[in-house]
Amino acid sequence: MTSHTDPAHPIAHPVSRRTVLGGAGLVVASAALISTPAGTAHAATGPTPFTLGVASGDPWPDGAVIWTRLAVDPLALDGFGGMPDRSFPVEYQVARDERFTRVVRSGTVATDRSRGYAVHVTLTGLQPGREYFYRFRALGHLSRTGRTVTAPAFGSSPEHLSLTVASCANWEHGYFTAYGHMAAERPDLMVHLGDYYYEIMPYGYPVSSGVPRAHKNGESRTLAQYRARMAQYKTDPHLQDAHAAAPWLVIWDDHELENNWADEKPELWDPNFLARRAAAFRAYYENMPLRASSVPQGIDLQLYRRIQWGDLATFHLLDTRQYRSDQANLDLIKVVGAEAKDPRRSITGAEQEAWLREGFKTSTARWDLITQQVPFVQYDRSAGPLVWGDMDSWDGYVASRERVVDAWVEAGVRNPVVLTGDIHEAFASDVKRDFNDLSSAPVGVELITTSITSGGDGSDAAAKALEWNPHITFNNDLRGYLRLDVTRDLLEARFQVLDYVSELGSSVRTRAVFGVADGEHRLHTIQA
Template sequence: MALSRRTLLVTSAAVGTAGALTTLPAAASAARPLRTDPFTLGVASGDPDADGFVLWTRLAVEPLAEDGMGGMPDRAVPVRWEVATDERFRHVVRRGTVLARPQTGHSVHVELDGLAPGREYFYRFHAERHSSPVGRTRTTPAPWMLGGTLTMAFASCSQYEHGYFTAYRRLAEEEPDLVLHLGDYQYEYTKDSYTIPGGNIRDHEGPETVTLANYRQRHAQYKSDADLQAAHAAAPWLVVWDDHEVDNNWADEVYERPDIPQPDFLARRKAAFQAYYENMPLRRTSVPRGIDMQLYRRIRWGRLANFHMLDTRQYRDDQACGDGYQDCPAALDPARSITGPEQERWLLDGFHRSDARWDILGQQVFFAQRDNNAGPATVTSMDSWDGYVASRDRITRGWLNAGVRNPVVLTGDVHAHWASELKLDYADPTSRTVGTELVCSSISTTGNGADSNPADHSFLKINPHLKFYNNQRGYVLTKIRADELAVDFKVLPYVTTPDAPVHTRASFVVEDRAPGLHQTYDRPLDPPAPAANRSRLDSATETSTQETVRP
């Protein structure tokens, strides 16, 4: 685990540990009992290692309560937890009790160790007479083991108002071993301030998220969704944020619209960080301290893969020349960084120390160059790595200098599927490919989208290293083996009504020691969706405002 340039605060009040049973105050057992189910937000696990993982739940009898406290009493509630090797809990291997406290939104984080490596486990919680759903999780292989196939899915961008979270349900049905969420887990906007043509499908509760109560309420609304709960219960997650967990396009201590004063932004950031920790299966190393939170970290899946989870928001220089597409000389400034110097050193050191078959960067924004201009000018998104060209170059040269065997970058943010080959010199299409980037579409953000012929997309014509594009909603499913990484771009034909089917739009393979993409499957174009499910963005094309600027 990495240590931040900022001081970490670890408190027993904020996290539950598995080392001993919590001593329960007499008042906890004497208080009025919970009359309704407090497990309305589901269960989750995360940050696995070879001998354990984090278990999470948060108690809320009224999830949408305006004060963010979920209708819970102003007291600590004892929560019992169990871990078993079977789904019926005939073979319980660990159990304990922890307090869900009002100071942390009645959230529970149980950090387990001492379990067997490379093993599937099941877990559940109990509070008074109520029991939670059962979750499935697993430990990673032992550090010296290559192991077998790792089934990993990754997703991003779930805007509750824009559609149903069916893609999460379909992801859960894949029964992955691991899920990566790459940001925009929830959106900060008040009802109807971020709309799709024809009107939003569902409504946000409460105002734009600014206070801790606001963020707790918004997280609870998202966590109340049954499809999202299913995805959390299916596998351990590795999470990182992007911008909407706090404020659109925020950069370190700079908020979205500096021209409109937001004097309480740092208080807002502190509240957002606190709520994010309370609602995610994160280890105690990520407990926030004020406006700071340690989120970048490294998870090792035996010798098969290292997952370097990056934070490209908290330490970045502010976007140059505005947030959208620009021909911006400042983007080339070698002093500019999207990771900050300490995280960059941590990442480069991780490359040098790696003995993994695959080194995978889980991060937020487009990594490859994506020029929007067919002429001599380079017009790129300042909110992506294109706005921090020297920073991207240092990272790319870093994995080359370290001899990283198979570098793969995973990305969210842009509400569409992409696949690209990474270069040191994007101006020379014939230059050597030095890595691969896979980009997942949104779960729901911007509504249905539409299928299209990737060869017709202007970005692919201008940028020959970009190999695939699709503008439907969905997720990416991978099978990671010693000799290859197989990729399926999963899409749903619609999200504006529930229970859509899922299919594979295209498949690719990245071979061991051969960076680049080999397409193995390309499904014919889908016919137009039925009228009831037709996209509310049928006439829209992807623009810079769609992915970086609040509509």
């Protein structure tokens, strides 16, 4: 039997033990892969069904997932994108060149209403460490071309990995210009840390820079509403460009379901929360380039997993929502006190924590990237004697954080780097094993990307709280993303920012650059 810690196994963990509440008919379109070109195109009929673009994700040395979803009327209230209630054949091609003169994989899969007209093709048999191009055809229409990259072979020693890191894209708070700049970077990978879209009602989250464009179809609560909201986001041309430019690694945070949800508990009492959760999870899978291991089973969706980039990097993609204890202090009182420190509480759940610990023990990577949702290091918002933190972050789960840091220290992880989103600001910090002793040597670093749009335009400023948080080197409140270049000797992090998102057209600039040298476990400033 293949171990779940075996790096050659694409399923990082079995489906959890929770009760299954439906989800029948949500089946992965995993057709046999054939080497002949896709069939001859038929004449196009009606509008294009490829209004939501294409995407790829979870690259493995021999392949990746390629995705599309058919929708001729993407904002249709029933969530079916204006597609008739029947099955549709969708052809795909994968080639070594953008002109598709060297087609290496092709085939046909079917999709229908039970799948939300989504298509997931898990490609296998490709060459490791290679660039490929893919496209789809349906109803006589041809999709745009997407670019994907396979991971280097297991055991290989690649010299370089480039990736962009993004989080928190609120449609109402601005234009997704940052995604367009990410696409222009043409990295090996793009990583999205959650809040890919927001479930909230139109005008439900006001910001000072205004609402340049509005949500449709009310607050998302049903499967139809989640599908339609996701479709609205995916019509954005900059987001489509980013998906077409490189394979993505995706994890969720809270707004893919509901603000600050924790396991089976909503932020506010809701007798229909579990049905809402099942609907949100199903819509999320339908719209993301995820493997078959992430097909939802009712209220469960297996999201935490590992992706390896030869022996250069291992991504430990975490889920800090689905298994967490409820927020301490009713998520109202912000003092990091007895409840926040209670060792019985967990932000990962015991099974995921054990899986992460095992991953640290068995890692042979030069860089271990702990890729997760909410701020990890202690961030004291008050200058007084008490620590004031965010109960939705790891400050509300102190014992969980201590166990994770102890695990990587005791395992001798060579270069632990935490990648984080959520907070709508950029941060660069050293991780301490004991945050009661801020003068102690760091044992890793955390890099927090700002938001794509959430919070509106923001400002080129740093928080006053940095004065009493000496382990935090950098903070900035503009929108943008994080660019990482990883070599065997150095991880270089560039904080890319935009001056505004309330209008189209902002250029991108590098606000700061930090480096982490192999084995040093601390940040050094390259450009302030």
